[in-house]
Each structure stands twice: as C-alpha cells, then as structure tokens.
Amino acid sequence: MRRIFRSLVSIEEAKQKLEESLKIERKVEEVSLRSSYGRIIAEDVYAPIDIPPFDRAAMDGYAVRAEDTFGAEEDKPIRLKVVGRIEAGDKPEVEVNKGEAVEISTGAAMPKGSNAVVMVEYTSAENGDVLVFRPVAPGENVIAAGSDIMAGELLVRKDTRLTAREIGTLAAVGITSVKVYSKPVVAVISTGNELIDGGELEYGKIYDINSAMLCAAIEENGGKAVYLGIARDNEEEIRKMIEDGLKTADIVLTSGGTSTGIGDMIYRILDNLGEVLVHGVAVKPGKPTVIAIANNKPVFGLPGYPTSAFMIFEIFVAPLIRRMAGVSKEDSRLKAKLSSRVFSALGRREFLPVNIVKGEGYTAYPVTGNYSAAISKLGEADGFIEIPESRAFVEEGEEVEVKLFSTLKPADLIIIGSHCVGIDVLLELMRKGKPFTSKVINVGSSGGLAAIRRGEADIAGVHLLDAETGEYNAPYIKRYGLRGVVLVKGYMRDQGFIVARGNPKDIKGFDDLLRDDVTFINRNQGSGTRILLDMHLKKIAEQRGVKLEDVTAKIDGYTIEAKSHTAVAVAVLMGKADVGLGIRSVAERYGLDFIPVRGEEYDFVIRKERFEKDVVKRFLDTLRSEEFKKELEKRLPGIRAYEKTGEIIEFT
C-alpha cells in the first residue's frame, strides 16, 4: 500500500490556500416575484413610477373643491350638484367645477378640479344634489400621487433577503420578476463499500448518514443539493461520480474514503483531476480532510464519520456556499459557561459539540465519548466550541463561545434528570393542545438536581432513595441545599429485574447477579436505579464481610452503562445481557419478564418561579388529570398515579 506523505495544515492555512486558488462568482437568475420569497436580491431596484400613480380618494364620499365647503355646519349644510360618480379603477372623465361634487369610492382617482373628499358620513344625498355638513381642507382624505413612493426612489437594496414586505413594495410598482442570486449547486457523493441507502441491513453494512445530512445542511446555508449516490471503494467509480459532479455543480463534496487504510484514493483521484490544496488538517474531528480545485471548482473530501463530516462542512463548506449565495453571515454565536471540565489534545484545534441550556446565563453541556463517529451526539447538540491548539483542557465554569448550528430556539420546556417513560406519555398528552417544543436530557436524578440548582431545567424528574431513612427524594433536596424549589409528587414505579421471557437464568435476587453464568447490564452513575442497585450490593458486601468493589468485580457487565430503562430492556431482549434493573412498564413493552424489587416514588423538582410558565402549568395540570391516570393504567403497567400524585412540598 503506497503511503502518501501528508503534512497537516492549520485551519487558517487551509482557508487561505482555498481563498488564493478560488475565484468566487455569484451567479444571478431571474425569478417571478411571487416565487422570490426568501431569496437574496442581486440588484438595486429603483421605483419606475410614483405610488400611488395619481391622487386617490382615501375614503368613500364626495370629491369636491375644498373651498366650496368652507362654512358648512351641521345645521347649515352646503348644497353641491352631483355631476358624476367614480368607482375605484375608473378613469375619471368628469370634472368638478365650482358648486359641484362627484360621488367617489375609496381608492378611486380624484377627478380634475377636485382637491378633497368629504366623507359620506358627513353628507346626505338629495334629488341629485348632496348636502355637506362639514367643511374639508384642501388635500383632506386624499392620498397624493407619489406620497407613498416617489419615482426614482431606491426601493430594495442589493443583497437584501426578500420577505413579504419587500415583495409587497416591489409589487406596488408593477415589478413581476426580480434578479436574485442563484443557489450554488452542491453535488453530494458518499463513498464506502459498507454503505447502503435504506432497505434491509446486511451484516457488516451500515446506513448512509452523510448524504441526507449534508443535503439538508447545504439547503440550510442557501445552496441547492444534488445527491449523486454511493460510490463503492473503487477508484474508477469514485472518479466518474466526481467528474459528473464537476459537470453539473459549483461545489463537489465526497465523504468517506479518506482514512489511510483503504484510502488516499480520493487524494489520488483529485490529484489527477486537478490540484490538491490541502491533505490533512490539524483539527479534531476531521483530520483526514482533502481540499482540491478541479475545473476551477472546489472539491472537498470530507471524513466518513458523520460528526467529523458535519464539522468540516461547517468550517469550510458552509461559509463558501453562503458567500456564493449572497447570504450575509448571520450572527449565531453566544457566550456560555462550560458545565464541566473537558480535556483536549495540545497542538490540534478541537471543535467540541455542546448542548446549550439557558439558566441565569447559558450553560454548555459538552457531549461525551467518541462523538466523531456518533450521529446521536451531533443530533442532540446545539452548537460547538473551539478549543485552541494551545489548551490541554478547558475548566468547568469557564466562559466559552458557542457557534450555533442554527439559530438557537430555546425549547419551551426543559426537563433534565432521570429517564422515565411516564414523562413520554405526559408530554404526548400535553401535545394535544398548542404546540410547544421540549428538550429532555437524561442525566440521571443527581444531574437533574444540579441542573435545577443552576436554573437550567424547568423540571427535574428524580427517584433518589435515601439509604438511611428509606425515604425518596426529599432528603436529597435538603442534602443539596436547594431553596426556592418545590417537590411535586409524581407516580409510583415498580422497580425490579428485567429478564428474558420465562426467566431462563432463574433470577430471584441481587445475589444472582454475582453468578458466573449471568451477564448484567447496568445503569449510568447518578441514576436512581443505580443507587438502588449499589445499596443492595453494599448490603451483600457487609453480609459477606468484603469490600463493595469485590462484589461489583464479580458482576459481569457492572461497568457497562445503559442511558435509559428502555436501553436496558432492549439489551436483555437481544441477549446482550441476562438481566438488568429497571421498571415494569418497560419490561412489559418488550414482552420480557419482571421480578419486582420495590415500589419507588418518581417525583418532579421544579423551581418556584417556573410555575409562571404556561407550559409548566400545563405539565402540572396534565400530571393531575384523570386522563393521565387512565393512560398510565392502560399503557404502562407498573407505573401508577396514586393519592399523592400532584401534591406539592415546598422547600423555602
């Protein structure tokens, strides 16, 4: 395998090389005004005519010579001879002489000789005459020609995004088509033998993520995406597709095939077709990026991992599309405090996706784990932060600048805490009313309390068992020193062992987890379920006179953490584990067996001031409703509303 030398360049160098080699042309096309909404206009438009083009009646009434009405009073009307009638749209043929009037409707052209309109309310028709009960001043109730727009005025300036109001202004002067910037056409190619585009999934294959995602991102930035398909890892096939792209598009994107093993293929192809400017960027994620120019068009070889591909798109491709589309860069950055310390590699820029939650200010929750390969991490995130080459870590609480993926639309309702399917049902019932957006971040019960303390969550769902008192939740609120919050009692959930149908491993209690022939799936630290487990394991350790670690070391799977009850059930269903701890309703949903351990109280912690929020009121109303109680019974055996549901305990 030939190894091509690759010298990593910085983002700034890569951008500069691209800038030097590329002459950006903005193409222009003419579209009908009616289909121009949202487009960027490519010309200054001046008014060719006055608007209105003639003096118009502003009211229904009589066009008169104002001087004739002077002296009119309620009990001493002035009589004028009605010599005609003009409707809107008529070309006025009649003239108003001294002592005469013309009946006129709103919007009609004023007849010659007249200079004011008496409103119909202040007149009375009588035998072909009209009695006028109030005088009018010259110009009264008349919209003068050119008073709205004067011919020669600049109506819409080049580079403006056309909204309803600009379109109305252009329609007013009779314009029916406008020159707008063409949307740059971007061809999208995915590469990789492992990719398939929907359909049945063979072992070893995965669904293509990048093409659908990049097509949407191209549209988001003002471009037009053309999807060319999936190329196998075959030099001929990839070259052919890139050539097709160069024929029809302004920019060509490939993704995948850029890592060393298979790869360097994209490099060789682009080196043949044109000039490779960049082969490798000192950035995480996205190092194996290739940037080339062929046919005077930029070609980007993006990494195959979805988050890497998306980040490199955001850094290099999106600004280019926007420039070509004439879209002025929108300000979509905000300052936030980092929720926890993160580490980064020295000498390499890192773009770390974060989730934004608004509390006192904004808090950025960094995504964790191997995020470059994980589409779910990207899906959750609101934007990313940039960690410079010179930093080995960024401190918890440090202010960071977040570049948003799109305009931040803070969710109407933010629930942070322990995962519960009861919340899904509750949200579903709430959704029958006015639409709202919600964000549910599952970080376990303790994480929920921390988010409440920082004012980030409206509601935290918690089920924290106090090992000493045997009481749920309230002791933890005191222990955390939370003030100005209330505990809203939720519902009871049956916690227990989730096992395969028929309980083949014959699980009866916590001791069975230590058996060699039993594989366990655990929950994440800080979750209420995990605390329940560890409480029981501690008892076992005490009984056996060993350390807790000695007990946990015996449990096969203790270190494998699922993020939710559902994930636990699915692991058991698929035979990845024999048993997990979770709630009955989830076990039943997947047709699994359930061995109850104890009923636990799942409650909600809410900051008091959030009771003002409409959506929080709806949450409480729904929680207390008969409908919710019935839906739980019907759909979620093992979760049940009880006499305390909706009760409020204040912590001042």
Place this chain on the structure above:
Amino acid sequence: MRRIFRSLVSIEEAKQKLEESLKIERKVEEVSLRSSYGRIIAEDVYAPIDIPPFDRAAMDGYAVRAEDTFGAEEDKPIRLKVVGRIEAGDKPEVEVNKGEAVEISTGAAMPKGSNAVVMVEYTSAENGDVLVFRPVAPGENVIAAGSDIMAGELLVRKDTRLTAREIGTLAAVGITSVKVYSKPVVAVISTGNELIDGGELEYGKIYDINSAMLCAAIEENGGKAVYLGIARDNEEEIRKMIEDGLKTADIVLTSGGTSTGIGDMIYRILDNLGEVLVHGVAVKPGKPTVIAIANNKPVFGLPGYPTSAFMIFEIFVAPLIRRMAGVSKEDSRLKAKLSSRVFSALGRREFLPVNIVKGEGYTAYPVTGNYSAAISKLGEADGFIEIPESRAFVEEGEEVEVKLFSTLKPADLIIIGSHCVGIDVLLELMRKGKPFTSKVINVGSSGGLAAIRRGEADIAGVHLLDAETGEYNAPYIKRYGLRGVVLVKGYMRDQGFIVARGNPKDIKGFDDLLRDDVTFINRNQGSGTRILLDMHLKKIAEQRGVKLEDVTAKIDGYTIEAKSHTAVAVAVLMGKADVGLGIRSVAERYGLDFIPVRGEEYDFVIRKERFEKDVVKRFLDTLRSEEFKKELEKRLPGIRAYEKTGEIIEFT
C-alpha cells in the same frame, strides 16, 4: 345602498369567537427524508435498531484478542498470524483464535473472537505475520454495537423542526421517509376593479400589492399559498372565487372590498356561504376586517390597504397558520425605547409599524404619516408596537415591546442622515467584496447627528452649513456637544437649482422662487439643502424688511417636502414642480438643467468605537480609494472627491 349594522369587537373577542367556532386539525403527510429539511415532524421516532449494528473497527489496523498483545513493547514485539482481511462492508467470515490477527479497515465489522484493534502505525507486516509493538486493552479502537444509538431510544420527538442533524440521526437507522405536518393551504384572492397584476398601468388603476405580499407571508409562517387571482367588485365573481378557495384550501383570504361604499359585499357573500363571526374590529389599522366560517374553514376578509391587510394577517391569520402547521411560536419580540412621542386614538387598539435601530439598547423609530395605505412604510419597518385602547399617546423614550415581523437581523452597517447618491456608489463598490447588509435611513443631516449621539448609527452623512461662519459640519458637531466622534471629510457636491431642460421658467436665483408662475418642490426640514434654502430666504426677507414667513408663504410648494434629491428631480421631470434645490449629479441623471448655487462639503460623522467594525473600515478604505474617485467622476458629475477626502478631524 343597504347599510349593514356593524358592531366593532375587540381583538380578544374576535380571537375568542374564532377559537370557539373552529376545530383545528393538523394534517399529516409522508415525505422522503431527503426532502424533509425544515419540516415539522408529526411523530415520535424510536430507533428500530442499534447503531452501529455491530462492533466496528474505529481505526485501520489488526483485529486481535487484546490478551494476546499484553507485554508487547517497541523492542519486543509480539508476533501474530494474519488469518484474513476484512474491509468495511464485508461480512466477516473469519474467526480470530489465540495467536491470530485479522487485517481490518476503519468501519469494518469485527471478526468473531477479536475484541480490540491495534492501529496499523504500531504494527509491521512480515511474511503473513504481523508484529505488534504496543499492547491494546479489550475494547480499544472498537466502536461497540449500540454505543451510538440503542434500539428503543427516542430519536426525534414529535413537533421538532428537522435540521441536518435530526435528518442525519434518522438516516442512521435506515429511515427514508417521515411523517410531517402538511403545510396548511391558504387561498389568496384580491378584489377591486382598480387592481391589475403587472403590465401597463392605465390611469385610475394600481398594481395589486396584497396578493404577492400575502403569499410570501403565508410561506413565512409555514403555509402553502395558492393565488387565485383578482376578482372584480362583483358579487358573483367574488363568491365564485371564495367557493373555489373553500374547495382546495384550508384557509381563504380575500383583501379589499371591505370598506362601506362598494363593500359589505364580502360580508353578504360570507353570510350566505357560512357564518360571519366578526364584522369590524376596534383596531387601527384594519377596522373593516371580516372573519367567517364556511365549510368549517376560516375565511378572512382583510382590508385593501396593504399595511392594514398585513397587520390583520399578522394578528389573526399568521398564528392560525402556524398552529395548523405545527410550528411552535418563535420568540420574536424585543424591548425598545420610542424615539419620539406618538399619538393614538382612545378606544381603539393601534398597531404602529416601527423601525428598529440598535444603539445602547434598541430604539424604535415609528413610521409616520398615513401608513396604512403606504407599502413603503411597511417595507422599511422591522416590526410593530401595540398601543392599548386606553392610551392617547406614548411618550418619547418610553419602553415599548416590539413584535418583529421576522427574526431581527441587524444590518451590518447603519447609515442615518442626509441622502446622497455618492453613498449609493460607495456602497456599490463595497459590495464587490464580502456580502454585508446595510440600512440607510434618510432623516436629514440633523437627524443623523441625533442618531450618532444615541449610538444608533454607525455613520451619519451630513452637509450642514453654518450660516454665521460659512463653515460646513464641524460647527454643528460642537453645537450638538458630540464627543468621542470623528468627522471624516467626504466629497464636494454642487448644490443648485434643478429645472426642466432649457430652463423654461428662466430661474436665475432664489428671488425667482417667489414668482406667481413658479412652482417649487421643497426638501424635508433638517436636511442640509433645506437649511441652505432657508438661509437664502432669510436674506431675502431681511432685504425686503419682511418676516421669513411672508417670504415662504409666497413660494408655491414650500410646504411640499420631498425626502431625497432624487425625488426632487423626478418632481421637476414630471412637471409637478418647476424648480427644486438639489445636487448636480441628480439633475444630470434625469437630463435636467442645473443652475449652481454653491459647492457644499458632504462629510461623515462616525463614533470612534465604530472604527473597530470591519464594515466601517471597508467604508473608509473605499472612500479613500482611487476607484471611488474615478467612479464619482464617471458617473456623478457635480460630486467629486478632493484633497480633503478621507481626512479625519477628531472631537474628543
């Protein structure tokens, strides 16, 4: 003419009546994932499979049993037998036993028996064996099945707007189509004999503004507009179009035909077709609004004046479209200080369009004049404020809440002050570079200085002649007490009389303006041109020993104010005035004659801290450029750069 009784209702009553009579259904349709960008998803989507669906290699290298590599060192490699090779997309047939390895590429499925990948960098191939120079831990360089998404996880929640990232997440699990809310179809009908749709303008006719504007506004709020055409003021024709609309659309809008004279036609038609809920709303603008239900569909009879129609659309129709489309209401309000006192009628809610400019905070500039009929006022505005029924006026500086028409996109460059075509050329040259947005508000030189003081303008264009010293601009900065600003010398402009070709009225000087046979067109108060005029008129008054008012009263047209130089020239061109005061370049552009009065210095006032702004730097660079100088010479005779152009005078 039958007069139909109409009792005005408040906005709240009208909304309540609509709410009670209407059952809103959100329709759902299935679209391909690739075309779902920006749509609102109508279902909760759970993951049907794990992602990745199998354990994958995260790196190029060798799949091994981690235990076999323990003890490997740089100078003491461990030798493994290579038993196969797996590329991404292959179904692995081979198994890894003790002492064996399989060559593997990034993304490929891990073969049975292996539990880690040794990166190719830490290996060396040798005669069908591989030497491993570093140990790996179990799971190292492996992306575990389900580690990204676990089957059963909620992927995208109902009512979410689909962006690139949600679409990527859905593509990951093989979803190729999604259920989204159908865009509610809204039929648009314009009514009025006076309306035409583009083409040549006969006297008495005007171009239809509302249909193009409303179609765009419908799209803006997530609906699909269907334009049905212009109906004449004819009951049959209008009824037929509304019936067509009711067949195909979810909502029907008409505009026009709602005032008393012609009107009540819409009322009668809707009374026949269904039930009229509201006939007249106590609101300005938009009083003659009709709201009805026919075929269980809402029909709105909007006023004919464009601003009135748009406001009523924003108040009643837009929220309805958004609800039907599942679009959650976006927060598009902001607090601003009112720039000047405005009066309003008691007993009637007023929706007053305003222009937002950002300074220390936001300032709302109310539009002035008869704005309901004027599309240009709406085009300029950023949003509107609501003045309650109980208020006769709102005070200057009072905090108001502005409802934005769309998300506020503050212009990159704000120029407030006197109008000059030289600025248009300058902006055009600047536009050759990176796109930017600009807002040019022409309020005259004094208005520009006030905007600089309040920090609202980046740049003010001024040409204020000090009558005492004969000096331009600098004396006014001192008089206004402006600090922390600089005066940037601009260019010279020839000011003089603009008259028809051949100067038919033989205008020689200011005395001629007082002649009975001469009609003048004036500039707005506060403009530099107006000051120049009044200075000369004052001299005439002194010479004649009369009051200034006696002189101005003699000038026919003294009270008619054009907003710009261009508007003055056009008025002369069209014979609406014989003479106006303005600059040479504008006279030449329109083929008019010009009688010079004096050269004036057109300068720019800039707040010092704004020099930091990239776009302000570009403004200065362009002002000082040779290119600008040449363009002025070529295109704008009478405007010329000179030795002082670009000079800076600081005022600290």
